[in-house]
Amino acid sequence: MTNGYKVLAPSDLGNDLTPGQFALDVLNGLGETPKRLPSRWFYDAEGSRLFQQICELPEYYLTRCEHEILARHAPDIVARAARQGLDIVDLGAGDGRKTSLVLDAAIKQVKDPRFVPIDISESAMRGLVADTGRAFPGLVIQGLVGEYADALHYFSKDKSRPSLVMFLGSNIGNFEYPAARSFLRQVWGALNPGDLLLIGFDRKKDIAQLIAAYNDNAGVTAKFDLNLLARINRELGGRFDLEKFEFFATWNPILGAIESYLVSREKQSVPVAGLNQVFHFEAWEPIHMEHSFKYGDHDIAQLADATGYEIVAEYTDKKGWFKDSLWRVRR
Numbered sequence: 001m002t003n004g005y006k007v008l009a010p011s012d013l014g015n016d017l018t019p020g021q022f023a024l025d026v027l028n029g030l031g032e033t034p035k036r037l038p039s040r041w042f043y044d045a046e047g048s049r050l051f052q053q054i055c056e057l058p059e060y061y062l063t064r065c066e067h068e069i070l071a072r073h074a075p076d077i078v079a080r081a082a083r084q085g086l087d088i089v090d091l092g093a094g095d096g097r098k099t100s101l102v103l104d105a106a107i108k109q110v111k112d113p114r115f116v117p118i119d120i121s122e123s124a125m126r127g128l129v130a131d132t133g134r135a136f137p138g139l140v141i142q143g144l145v146g147e148y149a150d151a152l153h154y155f156s157k158d159k160s161r162p163s164l165v166m167f168l169g170s171n172i173g174n175f176e177y178p179a180a181r182s183f184l185r186q187v188w189g190a191l192n193p194g195d196l197l198l199i200g201f202d203r204k205k206d207i208a209q210l211i212a213a214y215n216d217n218a219g220v221t222a223k224f225d226l227n228l229l230a231r232i233n234r235e236l237g238g239r240f241d242l243e244k245f246e247f248f249a250t251w252n253p254i255l256g257a258i259e260s261y262l263v264s265r266e267k268q269s270v271p272v273a274g275l276n277q278v279f280h281f282e283a284w285e286p287i288h289m290e291h292s293f294k295y296g297d298h299d300i301a302q303l304a305d306a307t308g309y310e311i312v313a314e315y316t317d318k319k320g321w322f323k324d325s326l327w328r329v330r331r
Helices: 021-030 045-055 061-079 097-109 122-135 148-156 177-190 207-214 220-236 297-306
Strands: 004-007 087-091 114-119 140-145 163-167 196-202 245-252 257-264 268-272 277-281 286-293 309-316 322-329
Touching: 004 122, 021 220, 021 277, 045 122, 045 220, 061 097, 061 196, 061 207, 061 309, 061 322, 087 097, 087 148, 097 114, 097 122, 097 163, 114 122, 114 148, 122 140, 140 148, 148 177, 177 196, 177 297, 207 245, 207 257, 220 245, 220 257, 220 286, 297 309, 297 322
Parallel strands: 004 140, 087 114, 087 163, 114 140, 163 196
Antiparallel strands: 196 322, 245 257, 257 286, 268 277, 309 322
């Protein structure tokens, strides 16, 4: 498969994951106290479009900081990887603008590189494969559409080439600490000794600056979260009135994380026909949408050691707000 992608099916994965998983997660999440919705379902076509808008916001410094890091250090990152037959695996590649900096360095330094983007959104993958193919003629692109862990499991079944895996954009911050350790151990299990993982961390910093990145003046982050309710309406026959919910984000100093919520403005009942359920909300009752954990240097070092990696290099932007940490699989 050259310059294309594969949408993973249950038969590829050897498990029982089905398209009904979204429905199950909504049913379970809205049935809990407090209510919650998993952030992994943000990224349908509209969610992916809105997230790209978020990345352009003046308040959302993360993308600019990481782009600065990769623009300066991509050649050094690639130089630390294998020089022949390297798989560059991108978990959650998005529009690929940051990834392209690494690909450009790889094409100049590596013989026979291959790009393996992984994303949960097929529409995002379709655009990424097309755009990357135009930007890098001759580069072999073999995308996988699915959950990160599932795609890595599929990828590892025929793992004969060295790998540089990228998990950028502070996506690790969406995992609570135990889940982050579990996920990174899954990545470790899919790789060979000596393979590299480049992982992006939003560093702990001034609280007002952190909160501002999620409470943007244009309200795009609010639209991004509300789109998940709209997705329930579209795909599961929900009757959510988006005007009856408001977005709220705050800093939790104990967890070291930004917490995001959608809060019901009034007492209401919302039927979801596809689930044969009606969900009841009290006035000002929240739905927990997302954690965005921030990391100190000690947190990063502990996480690497606990999950089977050694840190080989670290890179920060000029302001020191963001860090890309390069880890090697340790066996």
